[in-house]
Amino acid sequence: MDGSIIAVKPPYSFERLLKRLETHPDPQMQVEAEARMIRRxxxxxxxxxxxxxxxxxDVEQPAITWRTDAALTASEKMALEATIRHMFSVDVDLEPLYRHMRQDDVLRPLTERFRGLRFLLDADLFQSMVRTIIGQQVNLPFAAALTRRLLELAGEKLQDDQGRTYFAFPTAEAVARLEPAELRPLQFSQRKAEYIIDFARAVVDGRVDLDSLWRMEDEEIFAYLTPLRGIGRWTVECLMMFGMGRPDLLPAADIGLRNGIQLVYSLPGKPDEQEIRRIGESWAPWRSYVSLYVWEAVGAVKRKEDQNA
Structure with a gap:
């Protein structure tokens, strides 16, 4: 057995993370809410x-203790801990964001209601891009179902010492070996199946170097990835937000963000992209995180949360 304790920069709300997972299910996670535990x-x-x-x-003194039954080398232990720190955004300082949001009378209540909410990021950029392509133009539960089917088809199956079954997200090599016809019975559209497999093959044959993205500016990443089939601006924005954790993206074409801005700003109708970009200018340099809090306002309505929850 191996593991350690990770200190988390406060505030951090595990309860808010659990609530978000209700409306944004992750089929790779097994959640034990009462034990305040996630297995993955x-x-x-x-x-x-x-x-x-x-x-x-608690929210003001949070920590994450991780454990695995796997025997890890020192470098593997460091790599696993780095992935956990990245995924759960443990080093992000939310106070500058909250100071910024408190200057806006509309956004100020979100800083208290959703205090400690952070991005739950994808473990790696290949997984993030595939999950984002899967999520194009489908609702969240169906996207989660498609993701689970891909895991079961091409991912590795593991069991822990209690007999619980888990699926590892498939590698680029495993997805590249698939054909669209294998995904069609799983309710993937022809184009979605092609886009996912094409992307995996581009990674495997070296046409896409995902590690290089970390050294690029936002606009360089757009220029690098949008020539690929099935990858537009929204897809790259989501990759940078949910895969890389970049703080200042504004996915103005996102329907959930449109709904959230209409709700939070009490607008008579859904804003268009131009209006979202106008409103979002005042959110910089935290547009990703303000978007997250606006999305969460919609999620709270869907979950029928009490306004004071």
Whole structure:
């Protein structure tokens, strides 16, 4: 067994994370809410391992204790911990964001209602892009169902010592070996199946170097990825937000963001992209995070949360 305790920069709300997972399900996670625990498969190099994450403390004194039954080398332990820190955004300082949002009378209530909410990021950029393509023009539950079917088709199956079954997200090599006809019975559209497999093959044959994205500015990433089939501006924005954790993206074409801005700003109708960009200018340099809090306002309505929850 291996593991350690990760100090989290406060505030951090595990309860708000759980609420968000209700409307944004992640088929890779097994959640034990009462135990404040999440179990998941993580890749350490190319090796999948099951780890349990226990969220301790409270919003103002949070920590994450992780454990795995896998025998890890020192470098593997460091890599796994780095992935956990990235995924759960543990080093993000929310106070500058809250100071910024409190200057706006409309946004100020969100800083208290959703205090401690952070991005739950994807574990790696290949997974993030595939999940984003899957999510194009479909609702969240159906996107989660498609993701699970891909995991079961091409991912590795693991069991822990309690007999619980987990699926590792498939590697680029595993997806590249698929044909669209194998995804069609799983309710993938022809184009969505082609886009996912094309992207995987581009990664495998070196036409796309995902590691290089970390060294690029936002506009360079757009220029690098949008020539690929099925990858437009919204898709790249989501990759940078949910895969890379970049703080200042505004996915103005997102229907959920349109709904959220209409709700939060009490607009008579849904704003168009131009109006969203106008409103979002005042959110910089935290447009990704303000978008997250606006999305969460919509999620809270869907979950029928009490306004004071």
């Amino acid at each position: 498969v993580f890749r350490v190099g190319q090796r999948p391992v099951v780890a349990a994450l226990h969220f301790t403390g």
